[in-house]
Amino acid sequence: MLTLLEILVYGAVQSAVYALLAIGFSLIFGVAGVVNLAHTGFYMVGAYLIYTFFSVLGLNLYFSLILAVGLTGVLGMLVQQFCIKPLIKSEYSVMIITVALAMFFQEVLLSTYGPVDRNLTNFYDATYKLFGLVTIDAQRLITLIVAIILIAFLWFFIKHTRFGRAIQAVAQDNEGAIFVGISPNRVYLQVIFISAALAAIAGALIAPTLGARPHMWEHPLVRVFICVVLGGLGSFEGTILAAVIIGYTEVIVSFCLSSYLGELVAFAIILFVLTVRPTGLMGKRAVS
Amino acid sequence: MKSKTLVIGVMLLFGFLLIGAGAVYAEKVIKIGVSGPLQKEAGIGDKNGAELAAKEINEAGGILGHKVELYFADDGARAEIGINAVKKLIFDDKVDVITGGWLSGVGLAQANHIFDAKKLWLNVGPATPKLVNYVKQDYDRAKYFFRVGCVNSDMFAKDMVFFARDFYKDKMGLTKLALLPESSVWAREMARYLQPHFAKAGFEIAYMDVFDPKQTDFSPQFSKIRRSGAQVLFTIQAAAPGVPLTKQWADTKLPVHQAGYSLASQVFNFWDKTGGKCYGEVTQLINGGRAPITDKTIPFYDKYVETFDISPTYTAFGTYDALYLLKAAAEKCQSLDTDKLIKTIEGMAFPGTAGLIKFNKYHENVYGPEGKQPVWVQWQGPKKMEVIYPFKWKTADYITPPWIK
Numbered sequence: 001m002l003t004l005l006e007i008l009v010y011g012a013v014q015s016a017v018y019a020l021l022a023i024g025f026s027l028i029f030g031v032a033g034v035v036n037l038a039h040t041g042f043y044m045v046g047a048y049l050i051y052t053f054f055s056v057l058g059l060n061l062y063f064s065l066i067l068a069v070g071l072t073g074v075l076g077m078l079v080q081q082f083c084i085k086p087l088i089k090s091e092y093s094v095m096i097i098t099v100a101l102a103m104f105f106q107e108v109l110l111s112t113y114g115p116v117d118r119n120l121t122n123f124y125d126a127t128y129k130l131f132g133l134v135t136i137d138a139q140r141l142i143t144l145i146v147a148i149i150l151i152a153f154l155w156f157f158i159k160h161t162r163f164g165r166a167i168q169a170v171a172q173d174n175e176g177a178i179f180v181g182i183s184p185n186r187v188y189l190q191v192i193f194i195s196a197a198l199a200a201i202a203g204a205l206i207a208p209t210l211g212a213r214p215h216m217w218e219h220p221l222v223r224v225f226i227c228v229v230l231g232g233l234g235s236f237e238g239t240i241l242a243a244v245i246i247g248y249t250e251v252i253v254s255f256c257l258s259s260y261l262g263e264l265v266a267f268a269i270i271l272f273v274l275t276v277r278p279t280g281l282m283g284k285r286a287v288s
Numbered sequence: 289m290k291s292k293t294l295v296i297g298v299m300l301l302f303g304f305l306l307i308g309a310g311a312v313y314a315e316k317v318i319k320i321g322v323s324g325p326l327q328k329e330a331g332i333g334d335k336n337g338a339e340l341a342a343k344e345i346n347e348a349g350g351i352l353g354h355k356v357e358l359y360f361a362d363d364g365a366r367a368e369i370g371i372n373a374v375k376k377l378i379f380d381d382k383v384d385v386i387t388g389g390w391l392s393g394v395g396l397a398q399a400n401h402i403f404d405a406k407k408l409w410l411n412v413g414p415a416t417p418k419l420v421n422y423v424k425q426d427y428d429r430a431k432y433f434f435r436v437g438c439v440n441s442d443m444f445a446k447d448m449v450f451f452a453r454d455f456y457k458d459k460m461g462l463t464k465l466a467l468l469p470e471s472s473v474w475a476r477e478m479a480r481y482l483q484p485h486f487a488k489a490g491f492e493i494a495y496m497d498v499f500d501p502k503q504t505d506f507s508p509q510f511s512k513i514r515r516s517g518a519q520v521l522f523t524i525q526a527a528a529p530g531v532p533l534t535k536q537w538a539d540t541k542l543p544v545h546q547a548g549y550s551l552a553s554q555v556f557n558f559w560d561k562t563g564g565k566c567y568g569e570v571t572q573l574i575n576g577g578r579a580p581i582t583d584k585t586i587p588f589y590d591k592y593v594e595t596f597d598i599s600p601t602y603t604a605f606g607t608y609d610a611l612y613l614l615k616a617a618a619e620k621c622q623s624l625d626t627d628k629l630i631k632t633i634e635g636m637a638f639p640g641t642a643g644l645i646k647f648n649k650y651h652e653n654v655y656g657p658e659g660k661q662p663v664w665v666q667w668q669g670p671k672k673m674e675v676i677y678p679f680k681w682k683t684a685d686y687i688t689p690p691w692i693k
Contacts, residue, residue: 010507115327117531117561118362127541135514136507149595152552210504211561214327219502228383252506261472 002128007251009134011256015247016147020202021220022227022239023151024195024227029218030234033086035095039199040217040224046200047207047216048109061123065097066282069200076196084192085185102217110214117211119203132235143205144286150201151240154194158236167191171234232283245269318354318624320614321377321407322388322607323398325365329555330390330413330526333601335360338387340595340604341611351615352624363394365527370394371401385410386425387436387610390603391527392416392474400564403429408612412437412606414443415574416474423650426503433654436613436645437576437606439662441474443655445481446548447662448572450521451677453489455686456520456545456685466495466518466544468509468533475524482522494518501528504535513544523548530562538565541691546570547664556599559670560670566667568689570676576605576642577648577663578673579681582652588641599673602642609640 025039046068053064079101087093126138158164168175170187177184203216210216227246233239249269250262257265273281320342324334342356350356359381361373370391377383378401386402387410389395395414399422402409409432411419418438418598422430438444440669456462461614464487469475476498483493494516497509513521521544523533530552547570552558558566578589578599588608592600600608613633618624621632638645643660647653653660664677666686 010505010511013507040622107693112325116329116536116557117529119531119561119563121563122539125539127539135511135540137536138503139539140507171660202326206504209532209535211529213529251508254497254513258497258499259509260498261502 001128003236003255005131006134007248008256009130011134011244011248011251013140013144013247014251015145015244017116017202017206018223018247019151019240019243020147020198020205022224022231023154023236024198025224025229026228026234026236026239027119028188028192028195029228030236031167031191032084032184033091034088034098034171034188035091036084036098037080037095037221038098038101038105039195040221041222042076042106042196042199043129043203043206044102044109044132044212045105047120047210047212048113048118048203049200050207051120051212053086055118055120059134065201065204068204069197070202072200072203073193073197076192080189083258085188101246102221103134106214106217109281113212113214115214120207120209122208123205124190127223138204139208146201146205148163150198154198155236157273163190226266226270230273230280232280235282238282293515304561310648316350316354316374317357318351318385319357320611321359321361321374321381321382321383322379323361323370323373323386324362324413324603325390325394326360326362328365328390330551330601330603331365332602332661333364334388334412334590336596337604337607337609338611339602341608344609345615351431351618351624354624356611363386363389363391363398365391365529366556367393367397370398374401377672378402378407383407385398385614386624387607388410388603389413389437391472392418392441393472397420399430399433402477403432406626407432408614408629409433410436412610413603415439416477417440417442417652420650420652425647431651432626434633434647434651436610436640437642437653438602439653439660441478442481444574444662445478446485446655448478448549449485449489451547451572451625451664452486452491452522455677456547456680457490459489459684462519464494464517464519465491465520466491466513466516466535467524468496468513468521468548469498470501470526470528471498472501472527476525478524488555499528501525502533503528506533507540510536510540512540514542518544520545520547523550525549526551528552529610530558534558534569535565536563537568537569537689538562538689543692545689545692548572551576551668552600554599554633554673556671556673557595559637559667564670567669568667568687568692570666570686571673572662572664572666574604574662575602575660576600577665577675578684579663579675581640581643581661581681582641584639584641587626599671605640605642609638609645612647613638616640 028034028036049068050064053059053067054061121140122139124138129148166182170184174184227242231242246266253262253265322338324331342358347357363373384409390413392414469479495518497512526579530550549572553571574673617629617632621628646659663675666676667674668674675681676686
């Protein structure tokens with residue numbers, strides 16, 4: 001019983017982090033068709049910015065969080081406007097320039113802060129027993145709650161607001177959207193702001209656990225890819241479902257086998273799903 | 289005719305003078321290549337240790353009158369980059385001696401390239417016993433290798449068992465252990481060695497798992513450790529950042545003592561990196577530490593801290609000692625010839641900063657009172673890594689982390 005409850009809680013935390021990171025990547029791909037490999041670079045920038053504002057400049061933690069998220073969103077818009085937009089017709093060029101950008105961010109941070117991890121204190125220091133049994137620290141609990149609220153809010157925003165419908169219109173038919181007075185470029189900019197801001201929030205939430213480090217963008221990029229491809233490229237619900245599958249798989253594998261096998265099992269799942277369903281779990285089938 | 293002869297004579301004289309002056313002013317140098325992950329702490333230690341030694345040696349007149357020149361190559365902590373790094377040192381920089389290093393996988397990949405080039409290799413970082421196999425199998429080809437830095441990982445595993453027995457079992461009465469190595473080759477080899485040896489020493493391994501160095505959430509492992517009734521957690525981690533595990537250990541108030549080998553935990557800045565949550569953590573320093581190991585240890589440690597504002601890594605002790613070992617060997621055989629240096633080093637017992645450097649017939653650093661012995665330190669405050677074992681070098685009493693009853 002205890003193990004089941006632990007799997008339920010720890011799996012939810014793991015899934016929430018993956019979903020928060022992957023959803024932004026999926027969103028920008030679904031709307032603009034952009035494979036933004038700099039996405040986890042925004043996650044890294046977010047972690048460093050909150051560290052800078054809070055730990056170096058001594059600003060209030062929540063104000064630092066807002067500043068870090070806002071500035072990373074603006075950075076995302078600059079990247080869209082000046083790096084992605086001129087190359088948007090060539091998928092490969094976009095991939096190359098975005099991975100180059102992630103490396104550029106890494107080198108800038110490396111030369112500014114050095115190779116040493118930077119510590120960010122926990123948002124709140126406490127330990128809880130969920131259901132009276134499952135031990136969890138406050139930082140992980142905050143991460144879980146914030147991720148759930150943000151994802152629910154984003155889902156509502158996209159499905160039930162005028163702006164969300166504009167995003168859907170651009171995603172479904174770019175030219176049709178222009179005919180009804182929607183500017184795709186403007187939507188792209190707004191979507192990349194949201195995408196980069198979500199990545200920055202993930203970075204800020206994980207920084208107290210992991211520390212801000214110059215190579216921290218590399219490993220999550222693989223996880224994001226797995227979630228997005230498994231869920232179906234550009235599918236909001238599919239990405240969340242995939243994040244939940246991968247998050248829970250890793251925790252179950254850790255409990256039942258060994259944690260170092262988590263990645264192996266995750267790749268086995270993706271291979272299996274893509275073999276039987278090449279468009280991913282909730283991706284649209286290609287029309288011949 | 290006379291004046292013509294005079295002019296030629298003067299010209300010849302100037303010519304000789306110029307050649308002579310050139311010979312006088314062309315400085316004799318010995319080129320030393322340092323290969324290591326220069327963007328990581330272990331590699332920064334490689335570089336700093338070598339720089340400090342080179343500066344001191346040059347100020348004291350060099351090695352047999354040769355100025356020490358250092359050349360650096362970043363091995364990126366990856367085998368393929370490591371191969372390029374030693375090729376750069378050998379072919380571009382044309383170094384005479386190679387030192388430095390960190391990961392065993394990188395050292396194993398570099399070995400054949402260094403042997404082919406017949407360069408003296410004063411190896412510092414890699415701890416795998418496999419490197420010595422080269423010398424065992426083909427001495428003539430691999431004689432260039434000497435493990436100058438730490439002892440091999442089998443030896444520091446052995447030392448881990450001695451520490452656990454003397455300290456946790458005999459002194460504190462704790463006998464149930466959890467073992468958590470990262471999934472790198474050397475850490476798993478070490479865990480395989482430790483399991484039967486801990487059992488022989490009277491411990492019960494209540495829990496064991498291998499973790500991915502990229503892992504950031506240890507909730508499943510900690511939950512199982514909590515339920516296993518383990519009293520001490522031994523971790524083995526070098527590639528893992530160390531921070532997530534330590535922070536989660538403190539944040540979730542895991543009721544077990546934490547000890548083991550954690551590279552990240554061996555440097556001053558670990559306190560800052562974890563926000564002080566490493567308080568009470570114990571780590572093994574496999575090569576050096578601020579203890580009176582030899583007369584040179586504490587002066588070196590303090591000078592290093594003063595120079596670089598950070599504590600020396602085991603690799604920093606290693607490269608520092610490697611350069612001084614080279615100097616001592618060269619002075620002993622009065623030569624910089626590689627074969628003569630090898631023969632001389634084989635017969636030496638050199639007191640370095642991290643212990644007595646002495647080699648067995650396979651060029652392995654000897655472990656124990658007759659050679660090198662790791663020290664165990666506990667984090668007790670910012671920049672306070674107190675020695676708790678071996679007892680002869682103890683600088684403070686052990687403290688129990690506040691949440692452990």
